[in-house]
Amino acid sequence: MNNELVSIIIPSYNSEKFILETIQSVQNQTYINWEIILIDDCSTDATVTLIKEKAAIDARIHWQQLEKNSGTGVARNLGLSQAKGRYIAFLDADDLWKPEKLEKQLQFLQKNKLPFTFSFYECMNEQGISLGKRVEAPLKLTYRQLFYCNYVGNLTGIYDVNFFGKIAISSIRKRQDWMLWLTILNKIKTAQPVSESLAIYRIRENSISASKVDLLQHNFAVYRQFHGYNTLVSLYYMTGFLFTQLVIKRRYIKGI
Numbered sequence: 001m002n003n004e005l006v007s008i009i010i011p012s013y014n015s016e017k018f019i020l021e022t023i024q025s026v027q028n029q030t031y032i033n034w035e036i037i038l039i040d041d042c043s044t045d046a047t048v049t050l051i052k053e054k055a056a057i058d059a060r061i062h063w064q065q066l067e068k069n070s071g072t073g074v075a076r077n078l079g080l081s082q083a084k085g086r087y088i089a090f091l092d093a094d095d096l097w098k099p100e101k102l103e104k105q106l107q108f109l110q111k112n113k114l115p116f117t118f119s120f121y122e123c124m125n126e127q128g129i130s131l132g133k134r135v136e137a138p139l140k141l142t143y144r145q146l147f148y149c150n151y152v153g154n155l156t157g158i159y160d161v162n163f164f165g166k167i168a169i170s171s172i173r174k175r176q177d178w179m180l181w182l183t184i185l186n187k188i189k190t191a192q193p194v195s196e197s198l199a200i201y202r203i204r205e206n207s208i209s210a211s212k213v214d215l216l217q218h219n220f221a222v223y224r225q226f227h228g229y230n231t232l233v234s235l236y237y238m239t240g241f242l243f244t245q246l247v248i249k250r251r252y253i254k255g256i
Contacts, residue, residue: 001107006034006158007085011075013041015093016050018202021128022093023054023061031102037082038063038093039075047093073176076169083166089158090177094202097155101198105158108194115163116184116191118156119198122256126204134197136252141193143185148237149244150178151252152191155199159184172225174218179226197256 008026012019026036038055040048040063048065055061062082066075080088087106091097105117123131137151145151154177159167164187170179185191219241223234 001103001110003033004086004106005084006031006087006089006102006106007079007083008034008036008089008091009076009079009083010036010038010091010093011041011072011079012038012043012047012051012093013069013072014043014045014047016043016046018094019047019050020054022091022096023051025096025098026091027058028099029097029102030100031106034060034102035083035085036061036063037079039079040065041071041075042066042069071173073169073171073173076176080166080169083161086161087158088161088166091155094204095155096200096202098198098200101156102158104194104196104198108192109158109160112192114192115160116188117158117194118152118181118191119194120196121153121156121199121201122197123201123203126202128202130256131203132256134254134256135201136195136254137193138252139192139195141185141191143182143189145244146178146182146185148240149249150175150181151249152177152181152193153199153201155201156193157181170226172221174214175222178219178222182226 023036026034038051038061040051042065051063055063105119109117120134120136122134125131135153138145141151164184167180167183169176220234220238223229223237229237
């Protein structure tokens with residue numbers, strides 16, 4: 001396997017309860033040629049102090065703080081601009097990677113000559129207790145499938161800069177990961193996941209993902225603003241999104 005550098009972009013905001021565990025999950029990787037680019041969005045707790053402590057003892061960890069609170073899109077784009085790696089991966093400041101995540105994905109990419117992959121992932125609650133479920137995805141994910149539902153967990157995606165270049169994150173405040181994967185699938189048409197759980201997603205009580213109303217509003221914004229459809233067409237596609245989310249995607253959520 002080629003020893004290519006992987007740039008891992010982590011935005012943070014008031015993440016003092018989780019950030020050390022998240023960074024440690026990267027440091028525990030069996031694949032060691034990586035860099036963390038951690039962009040803090042003006043945290044008011046001890047997040048930056050904890051990041052500084054980690055960066056002081058591991059030269060692979062780089063960090064910067066935004067001048068004003070600007071949202072995860074701005075933070076990710078700043079991190080992207082500083083990335084030096086052949087591969088780009090994303091991780092939120094409260095999620096975790098399993099130790100073989102990068103190694104297995106890079107092997108999969110290089111063996112199959114792919115520019116992008118992702119993986120299944122597990123879920124835990126805010127306290128880090130497993131919720132006993134694994135989120136899977138189609139083994140040959142098409143653009144049409146992704147158009148109606150985001151099957152790619154943000155904490156699992158990784159892409160090849162040599163193939164795509166650096167893909168800027170949308171300025172729309174939410175669902176930026178979905179728009180990124182849509183941009184990628186629009187170019188390559190299909191994507192294959194590593195068909196095992198390589199990451200753990202933390203579901204927080206105040207998370208945007210926990211609010212069904214917010215989910216609807218922000219998914220509507222993807223059709224309206226990212227795709228550029230008018231209100232009527234966007235509402236039409238939202239019916240397809242709801243059917244996929246409530247019926248089809250549930251088939252990919254398995255017990256563990």
